[in-house]
Amino acid sequence: MSVHLIIKSLLRRKVVTALLLLQLAVTLGLVVNALLLASAAKELVEQPTGLALEQIFTVRVKPTNTAMRVQPALSEVVSRQLAAIRQIPGVAAAEFTNQIPLRQGGRNSNIFEIEREDESNVNSVPYYNTGGQIFLVLGVKLIVGRELTDLDIGSENIVLTEKLAKQLFLEQNPLGKVTNQGTVVGVVSDFFSQRYASDPLFAAINFVPLEGVDRGYHLLVRVEEGQSEAVREQLTDVIRNAEPEMDIDTVMRMDENRDDVFRSEIGLATLLAVLSGLMLLVAMISAYSHAHFHALQMQKEVGIKRALGASKARVLMDVLSESWLTTAIGAGFGILVCYGLNISLAKVISIPAVPVWLPLLTLVLLLLCVTLATWYPARIATRISPATATKTL
Amino acid sequence: MEALLHNLKLSWYSIKRAPLPYALTLLILSLGLGTFFSNATLYYWMNRDPIPQKSATLFMARINSTPGDCTDCFDPPRVMSYMDMQKMSGSGISSAEAAMFSSDAYAKTVENQQATPSKVELRVTQRDFFKLFNVPFLHGEAWPDNKARMEVVISKNTALKFFSRTDVVGQEMLIDDKLYKVIGVLNDWAMLPRLYDVNGRRSAEPAEDIYLPLETAYDLAFQSNTQNRYFNVDWDGNMANYPQMARTNFVNQLQFWVQLDGPEKVQQYQQFLKNLVVDEKAAGRHTRPEGNKLDNILDVQKAMQATNDQLDAFALVASLFLLVCVVNASHLSLNRYMANQYEFSLRRALGASRWQLQSQIMADVLLSSALAFAAALLFAQLGLWTINSLLPSTAALANWDWQMLGVMALFVLLISYLVTLYPALKTSFSPLNQQLKQ
Numbered sequence: 001m002s003v004h005l006i007i008k009s010l011l012r013r014k015v016v017t018a019l020l021l022l023q024l025a026v027t028l029g030l031v032v033n034a035l036l037l038a039s040a041a042k043e044l045v046e047q048p049t050g051l052a053l054e055q056i057f058t059v060r061v062k063p064t065n066t067a068m069r070v071q072p073a074l075s076e077v078v079s080r081q082l083a084a085i086r087q088i089p090g091v092a093a094a095e096f097t098n099q100i101p102l103r104q105g106g107r108n109s110n111i112f113e114i115e116r117e118d119e120s121n122v123n124s125v126p127y128y129n130t131g132g133q134i135f136l137v138l139g140v141k142l143i144v145g146r147e148l149t150d151l152d153i154g155s156e157n158i159v160l161t162e163k164l165a166k167q168l169f170l171e172q173n174p175l176g177k178v179t180n181q182g183t184v185v186g187v188v189s190d191f192f193s194q195r196y197a198s199d200p201l202f203a204a205i206n207f208v209p210l211e212g213v214d215r216g217y218h219l220l221v222r223v224e225e226g227q228s229e230a231v232r233e234q235l236t237d238v239i240r241n242a243e244p245e246m247d248i249d250t251v252m253r254m255d256e257n258r259d260d261v262f263r264s265e266i267g268l269a270t271l272l273a274v275l276s277g278l279m280l281l282v283a284m285i286s287a288y289s290h291a292h293f294h295a296l297q298m299q300k301e302v303g304i305k306r307a308l309g310a311s312k313a314r315v316l317m318d319v320l321s322e323s324w325l326t327t328a329i330g331a332g333f334g335i336l337v338c339y340g341l342n343i344s345l346a347k348v349i350s351i352p353a354v355p356v357w358l359p360l361l362t363l364v365l366l367l368l369c370v371t372l373a374t375w376y377p378a379r380i381a382t383r384i385s386p387a388t389a390t391k392t393l
Numbered sequence: 394m395e396a397l398l399h400n401l402k403l404s405w406y407s408i409k410r411a412p413l414p415y416a417l418t419l420l421i422l423s424l425g426l427g428t429f430f431s432n433a434t435l436y437y438w439m440n441r442d443p444i445p446q447k448s449a450t451l452f453m454a455r456i457n458s459t460p461g462d463c464t465d466c467f468d469p470p471r472v473m474s475y476m477d478m479q480k481m482s483g484s485g486i487s488s489a490e491a492a493m494f495s496s497d498a499y500a501k502t503v504e505n506q507q508a509t510p511s512k513v514e515l516r517v518t519q520r521d522f523f524k525l526f527n528v529p530f531l532h533g534e535a536w537p538d539n540k541a542r543m544e545v546v547i548s549k550n551t552a553l554k555f556f557s558r559t560d561v562v563g564q565e566m567l568i569d570d571k572l573y574k575v576i577g578v579l580n581d582w583a584m585l586p587r588l589y590d591v592n593g594r595r596s597a598e599p600a601e602d603i604y605l606p607l608e609t610a611y612d613l614a615f616q617s618n619t620q621n622r623y624f625n626v627d628w629d630g631n632m633a634n635y636p637q638m639a640r641t642n643f644v645n646q647l648q649f650w651v652q653l654d655g656p657e658k659v660q661q662y663q664q665f666l667k668n669l670v671v672d673e674k675a676a677g678r679h680t681r682p683e684g685n686k687l688d689n690i691l692d693v694q695k696a697m698q699a700t701n702d703q704l705d706a707f708a709l710v711a712s713l714f715l716l717v718c719v720v721n722a723s724h725l726s727l728n729r730y731m732a733n734q735y736e737f738s739l740r741r742a743l744g745a746s747r748w749q750l751q752s753q754i755m756a757d758v759l760l761s762s763a764l765a766f767a768a769a770l771l772f773a774q775l776g777l778w779t780i781n782s783l784l785p786s787t788a789a790l791a792n793w794d795w796q797m798l799g800v801m802a803l804f805v806l807l808i809s810y811l812v813t814l815y816p817a818l819k820t821s822f823s824p825l826n827q828q829l830k831q
Contacts (some may be wrong), residue, residue, distance in 0.1 A: 015815065019724040025715045030710060064499040064510045066570045070632055125431045211630035245500065247512060267783035268703040274779065275714055278424060285417050286721045293414075293728040341713070348705045 001180060006322050016290075017326065023286060024330025024366070025278045029337030032354060032362050033345060034272035038354050041269035045262050050191035050201075051101060052139050053255040055092075055223050060249040062216030068245065069213050076208070077243050081219060082131075088234055090227030091138035098129040098210060101138070101193050101219045103256045104182065108197060111204065113168060113177045120168050124198045127181070128205045137222040145175045145186030153207045156182035161190045164202040178250070181208060184281055184350040195261060216247070228253060262384045268349070283366065284373035287323055291374045295319065295381035307386035319378035327370045331363045400756030407733060407757075414732075416791035418725040419662050422812065423765045425718025427772020430801055431780060432711040433703055434773070437797065439597070439694075439789035443584045444527060448690050450652050452659070453523060454481050456666060457684030458673065460625050460643055467684045471592055471697055472620050472645040475611065480669055486662045487651035492607060493518035494617035494646045495590055496686060498569040500603065502555050506567070513551065513568070516590075516601040517610040518616075523579075526589055526650055533562035533577035546577035549604040568603065571613065588690050590648060591699040593619045597789045599654045617646035663687055703784055723812040730816035737820045747821055754817040757816055762809040 010017045063069050063243055068077050079095045085094040098107055107129070112121040128134065135147045143162050158181055165174040177184045181204060193203040210217055211290065223231045223235045231298070235251050252260075259266065295302070338359055345351045408415045442448050457469040458477050473481075478492040494517050501508035519539045522528065523546070530714075531549060537543060545568070552559045555566060564575045586596040605615070614635040624643035628634070636642070653659045666685040673679035688696040730737075737750060777791045793801075 016724060016727060019720045023717050023720045023724070026713055026720075030713055030717075034710075044567060051412055069692055211632075214614070215618060246507075264703050264784060267780075268706060270783050271780065275428065275710060277715060278428070279714065282421050282424065282718060282721055284423060286724060288726060289414055289725055293732065296732075341709075345474075345706055348709070349702045373752060 006325050021330040025333035026332025027283050028331045029341045030292050031276045032338040032359050033341050034276040036270040038273050041265040056254040057221040059251045060216050062247045064247050065331040067072050081242045084238050090224050090231045092224050093133040093222040095131050095133040095137050095220050097218050111179050111181050122198050125202045126194045129208045137220045140188040143187040148207050157185045158182040159186040159205045161203045163190050204226045280369050284369050287370040288373040291377035295377050312382040315382045316378050323370050323374040337357045400753050404757045404760045414729050418722050421718050422722040423768035425715040426769035428711050429715040430773035431776030432708050450654050451685045451690040454649050455686040456680045458679050459803040469684045473647045474643045474645045475640045478647050478649050484665045489521040489652040491519040491521040492647045492649045492795045496618050498614045500568045503565045513602040515605050516604050517605050519607050528597040529580040530561050531578045531580040543573045548579050548602050552578045591694050591697050594699045621646035653710045686820050727816040730820045734820050750821045758809050758813050762806045766805045
């Protein structure tokens with residue numbers, strides 16, 4: 001059947017066709033943008049963190065007894081808890097810290113090299129007040145200089161991540177540089193610190209003891225591979241036994257923290273994916289019932305065609321090619337819709353621009369769905385025998 | 394009535410004759426409506442006016458007093474310092490005013506000292522808080538002034554939890570190991586959205602358990618658990634100095650609310666803030682440009698950038714989905730009516746008036762509306778459940794009241810009518826002859 005004839009037959013049913021095209025256009029626009037958001041969320045979640053996510057547990061604790069929230073009692077409690085945790089079989093290392101990687105919140109401050117304040121100032125860098133095993137727990141690699149040791153406790157020595165050191169000192173040797181936050185003694189490999197800091201990979205580590213833990217503090221535990229569930233089961237009890245007057249939050253593995261941090265993005269992407277699925281379903285239902293209804297209406301026409309010698313395959317192709325044509329035209333308008341929707345969405349959330357290939361891919365997907373839905377009614381149409389179809393003529 | 398019943402019966406027969414196309418139409422329509430309703434529910438709760446009788450008079454005041462030379466910093470911080478609060482209070486213009494922040498602590502009763510203390514959410518605030526937001530008291534009353542005192546107001550649920558009864562005025566309880574006397578118990582109260590504190594996008598959270606006087610909280614070094622920002626603070630971390638330090642430095646953690654009855658008062662208060670900044674500048678403080686903000690309670694989510702963008706984006710998409718479903722359903726119902734055209738034409742030929750045909754169609758609309766409404770509510774419930782489990786902090790927003798149900802039912806009726814409108818007109822006004830010949 002020629003395209004010309006199909007278009008003529010479509011024009012005879014203007015309203016139905018217009019409704020069909022509108023629906024296909026919006027469907028394409030939505031599916032494209034939903035796929036885009038889903039892929040952006042996936043990229044966000046799966047970006048490298050520099051951490052062995054499945055081997056690190058975090059738990060926030062806070063003494064319920066106010067006397068334990070200040071030094072020196074606090075340090076004593078913390079070391080008791082850490083000693084107990086390190087006894088658990090399967091634990092490789094454990095340390096306290098004021099804040100944990102990946103999560104927002106904690107102490108952030110600006111940092112600059114004393115001699116070049118204006119050029120080197122970085123606005124927001126997370127500070128980790130922690131202790132000796134932190135490098136083992138995080139599993140970061142030493143790039144230059146040395147790691148901090150127990151001798152550095154209470155000193156002004158700091159260790160920076162590689163990216164932060166590069167940003168601050170460019171190509172110069174960072175060791176021995178004096179910043180407003182202390183003297184740099186080492187640089188370690190990057191890890192994902194805080195999403196909304198000046199850069200997610202910026203971090204500074206010092207061994208300043210915790211002061212005033214009004215918001216509690218965190219215990220970080222590194223476990224040997226494959227031991228994570230065994231350790232998780234015991235962790236809360238061990239911490240409680242070490243010090244009963246303690247509020248203990250849920251134990252979370254680092255990958256659970258990550259999913260929580262990106263929960264809004266993952267949530268929206270999942271919602272839109274579900275909605276896209278529903279839209280494709282709706283498009284299929286519509287294609288099915290349209291073809292079904294049309295096949296009944298066109299009974300006589302099909303009968304005549306068959307009587308004049310058209311093969312079953314030919315009739316099948318006729319019905320299918322009409323579906324394909326409407327889908328293609330609808331999708332053509334859909335490309336406009338998808339750019340329009342992309343612009344409107346970009347006003348409320350961050351969404352990447354539409355790459356050229358994505359609407360085309362979605363068009364193929366849509367064609368596939370429509371073909372699948374049209375197949376059964378098209379088959380019914382071909383089964384009409386010429387004799388029955390032309391009986392009333 | 395009898396005619397209506399008859400028409401409903403006819404509609405039912407016509408459905409029974411071809412159940413699949415009808416079911417598909419209904420499915421598509423209710424899917425679209427359900428998705429739209431679930432989103433609209435969340436949107437409604439996020440954006441409604443929680444205190445309509447006085448929302449026009451409640452304002453959050455901020456000044457741009459942060460230290461530092463920044464000539465293009467026009468936006469004040471979201472939270473104010475104790476010094477700012479002192480300067481903005483006592484204007485004599487507002488009829489109520491209170492500063493506040495949220496915190497948490499561990500509490501237990503005096504009788505049960507051995508028990509593990511349980512975590513309680515605190516609202517650290519001043520006397521007028523309860524007046525500002527129409528908070529109802531069940532027993533007792535608020536503090537007589539804003540001075541430091543070891544007295545707390547607690548919520549009804551907190552009273553029940555710790556004392557197993559509500560009339561506990563005069564009882565004592567331990568909060569973070571300090572002894573407080575309960576002077577008031579609130580009746581059931583919640584503000585949704587919680588517009589008095591939206592910082593950190595916490596507007597969907599419940600009201601707090603215990604209300605603590607602001608001065609006491611400063612004396613005992615309670616800090617905000619939402620946001621506290623230090624600007625140029627030189628402090629050695631010694632908690633003994635905290636009360637003095639926090640009151641005289643830019644330790645910003647407060648939100649300051651005023652009640653201004655009428656536009657003149659609003660103008661007067663704005664002028665008061667202006668004069669305040671001029672005086673401050675003359676005294677060599679307030680180095681940044683003037684950036685006074687007096688946000689009405691209904692604009693505060695926007696001003697604090699606490700709107701839920703994901704929900705907004707989903708609202709846009711859900712509306713488009715509804716459009717697709719309506720278009721689709723009307724396409725399907727057109728097909729259905731065309732298939733029934735012969736019957737319609739026959740009735741017209743036998744003398745049925747257009748009015749009678751229309752009432753038949755209305756009965757159709759009524760029946761599909763009822764079915765679509767039920768199915769849409771089901772899908773909406775499913776949608777709400779999905780959204781709640783996927784998007785954080787929407788769980789408190791998933792309820793329907795009668796008013797909402799009514800609006801939704803009307804909406805379904807309207808949409809169903811819209812969907813049937815064109816097909817109905819087409820079938821009742823097409824040339825009879827041609828139709829009957831087929």
